[in-house]
Amino acid sequence: MTLGLDLDLVSQCYQAELQRFAERHPRSGAFYQDNLKHWLYGAPLHWMQQWPGRYPITVAEAQGATLVDCDGHEYVDFALGDTGAMFGHAQPAVSAAIAQQVQRGSTLMLPTADSLWVGQELSRRFGLPYWQVTTSATDANRFVLRLCRMITGRQKVLVFNCNYHGSVDESQVEFDAQGQMIARDGVHANGLQHQATTRLVEFNDLPALEAALAHGDVAAVLTEPFMTNVGMVPPAAGFHEGLRALTRRYDVPLIIDETHTLSCGPGGYCGEHGLQPDFFVLGKSIAGGIPCAVWGSSQAMAERIWQVLPHFQPGQAINHFGFGGTLAGNALQMAAMRATFSQVMNDENYGRMFALAERLRAGVAAIIERHRLPWHVTRIGARVEYLFMQQAPRNGGEAHHARHGLIEAYLHLYLLNRGVLLTPFHNMALLCPSASEAQVDLHNQLLEQCIAQVRQGAPA
Ligand SMILES: Cc1ncc(COP(=O)(O)O)c(C=O)c1O
Missing domain, CATH: 3.90.1150.10 (Aspartate Aminotransferase, domain 1)
Known part of the structure; x- marks a missing residue:
C-alpha cells in the first residue's frame, strides 16, 4: 500500500x-x-x-x-x-483603473493622489503605520531583512524549514537527513556561506526557536503565518503566541509574509487572528497582476530605522538608502492597488x-x-x-x-x-x-x- x-x-x-x-x-x-x-x-x-x-x-x-x-x-x-x-484574471474594476492611469503616466518617481489613499488604506486594513512599495514580494522581503540587519547590527536571518519567501538568498536552505542546514535542493549556494547568514528551525518548534534566538545573532525571523509553499502547514495551538513572546524576549524583529495567506480574509491571516508583527510583507495579488508588493513597519521599528536612515533634508547630498528601485511605488501600482482595495478585496x-x-x-x-x-x-x-x-x-x-x-x-x-x-x-x-x-x-x-x-x- x-x-x-x-x-x-x-x-x-x-x-x-x-x-x-x-x-x-x-x-x-x-x-x-x-x-x-x-x-x-x-x-x-x-x-x-x-x-x-x-x-x-x-x-x-x-x-x-x-x-x-x-x-x-x-x-x-x-x-x-x-x-x-x-x-481573477482581468478583474474589470482593476483593469479599468490600470487602463486609465497608463494613459496619464505610469512611472514618475513622484507620488500621486492615489498614493495617499493607498497609504491610509494599508494602515487601516493591516494595522501598521508606515509602508513602502516594491515590485515583488521577493524584493520586499530582501529590503526588510536588510533594514533589520541595519537596526539590530546582527547578521543572521531565521527562517523555517521548507519556507518560500521568493528568491531571497539567505532563505534558500533546508535540513538534510541528519538535520544539518544545507543549500536547498536545486538551488546553488551561490557563494553564500549559509552558516553565516541563516538559522534554520522547523515550523512549530518553539524550543528550537528559542535555542536559535539565544545565540544573540539573529537580525529577524521571517515567516508565513501558515506555511503554504510545501503543501500547507498550520501553526500549532500556541505557536504564534510563543513566536511573538520569544521574538520580543530576544529583541528580534518579527516579519510576517502574507503574500499567500491574504487568501484568509481582507486583513490577511494577521487580521483574522490578531497577530502583531513588527514588519508585514504582502505581494502578488494586490495590484491586479501589475508587479507590486508592499511592506509595513510598526511605529517602534520605524523609529529605529529613522535613527539609521533619517528623512532626507533639502541641501543634503543624495542619500543611498540601500533599498527600493526606480519603478517601485509608481503611479500605475497606486491606481491598481486603490482599485483592488476599494472594489475587490x-x-x-x-x-x-x-x-x-x-x-x-x-x-x-x-x-x-x-x-x-x-x-x-x-x-x-x-x-x-x-x-x-x-x-x-x-x-x-x-x-x-x-x-x-x-x-x-x-x-x-x-x-x-x-x-x-x-x-x-x-x-x-x-x-x-x-x-x-x-x-x-x-x-x-x-x-x-x-x-x-x-x-x-x-x-x-
Ligand atoms: C510567501 C511568499 N513570499 C514571497 C513570495 C515571492 O513573491 P514574488 O514572486 O512576487 O517575488 C512568494 C512566492 O510564491 C511567496 O509564496
Whole structure:
C-alpha cells in the first residue's frame, strides 16, 4: 500500500496522459520548440516550464477563472498565476483603473493622489503605520531583512524549514537527513556561506526557536503565518503566541509574509487572528497582476530605522538608502492597488471565495474518504490543498516528505487534459470570486475519476 494508489498503474496512466497532452496541444508544442531557441528554459520564466505536460500551454487569453490556450482549449484556472491573480484574471474594476492611469503616466518617481489613499488604506486594513512599495514580494522581503540587519547590527536571518519567501538568498536552505542546514535542493549556494547568514528551525518548534534566538545573532525571523509553499502547514495551538513572546524576549524583529495567506480574509491571516508583527510583507495579488508588493513597519521599528536612515533634508547630498528601485511605488501600482482595495478585496468577494473553496474542500474530503486514501485536505480561506499524508503536517520537513512527484504529475496532467489547472508546484487550488460552483464540481468529478482509475485494487 503506497499512498492508497497503485504506482505502476499511476505510471502507465501518466504516460497515456502525456500522449493525450501532446495530441491535444500541437500549437503549444510548436510554440515551445521555437521558444527554446530564444528563452533559456523555453519560456520567459523557468517556472513556466514546470507544468505537468512536456511543455507549457501557450495562453491566448484569461478572464476571471477561465483561461483559453492557443489550441482553443478552455480551462478553469485554480492556479491563478500562483496567487498573483487571486481575485481573477482581468478583474474589470482593476483593469479599468490600470487602463486609465497608463494613459496619464505610469512611472514618475513622484507620488500621486492615489498614493495617499493607498497609504491610509494599508494602515487601516493591516494595522501598521508606515509602508513602502516594491515590485515583488521577493524584493520586499530582501529590503526588510536588510533594514533589520541595519537596526539590530546582527547578521543572521531565521527562517523555517521548507519556507518560500521568493528568491531571497539567505532563505534558500533546508535540513538534510541528519538535520544539518544545507543549500536547498536545486538551488546553488551561490557563494553564500549559509552558516553565516541563516538559522534554520522547523515550523512549530518553539524550543528550537528559542535555542536559535539565544545565540544573540539573529537580525529577524521571517515567516508565513501558515506555511503554504510545501503543501500547507498550520501553526500549532500556541505557536504564534510563543513566536511573538520569544521574538520580543530576544529583541528580534518579527516579519510576517502574507503574500499567500491574504487568501484568509481582507486583513490577511494577521487580521483574522490578531497577530502583531513588527514588519508585514504582502505581494502578488494586490495590484491586479501589475508587479507590486508592499511592506509595513510598526511605529517602534520605524523609529529605529529613522535613527539609521533619517528623512532626507533639502541641501543634503543624495542619500543611498540601500533599498527600493526606480519603478517601485509608481503611479500605475497606486491606481491598481486603490482599485483592488476599494472594489475587490472586500467581505462580499471573500465570502464568495470561501464558499467556493469550502465546496471544493468538502468534495475532496469525500473522495479521500470514499477511496480510504491516507491523504488529507486543508483550506485556509480561499486556498485549498490536498497532501498525501493522513494528518496535517506539523512542519515543513514532514510536509516535504509527503510529496510525491509522480502522483502529482499524474493528477495535475489528468485534470489539465480535461480543462482544470491546479498550481503546478503542489496540489493547491485557489478560488477567485468569479469562479462558479459548476467549475468547482468539474474539479471534484475529475479528481474522483482519475483516482478511481489508479487506486489500489482498481480494475486494470
Ligand atoms: C510567501 C511568499 N513570499 C514571497 C513570495 C515571492 O513573491 P514574488 O514572486 O512576487 O517575488 C512568494 C512566492 O510564491 C511567496 O509564496
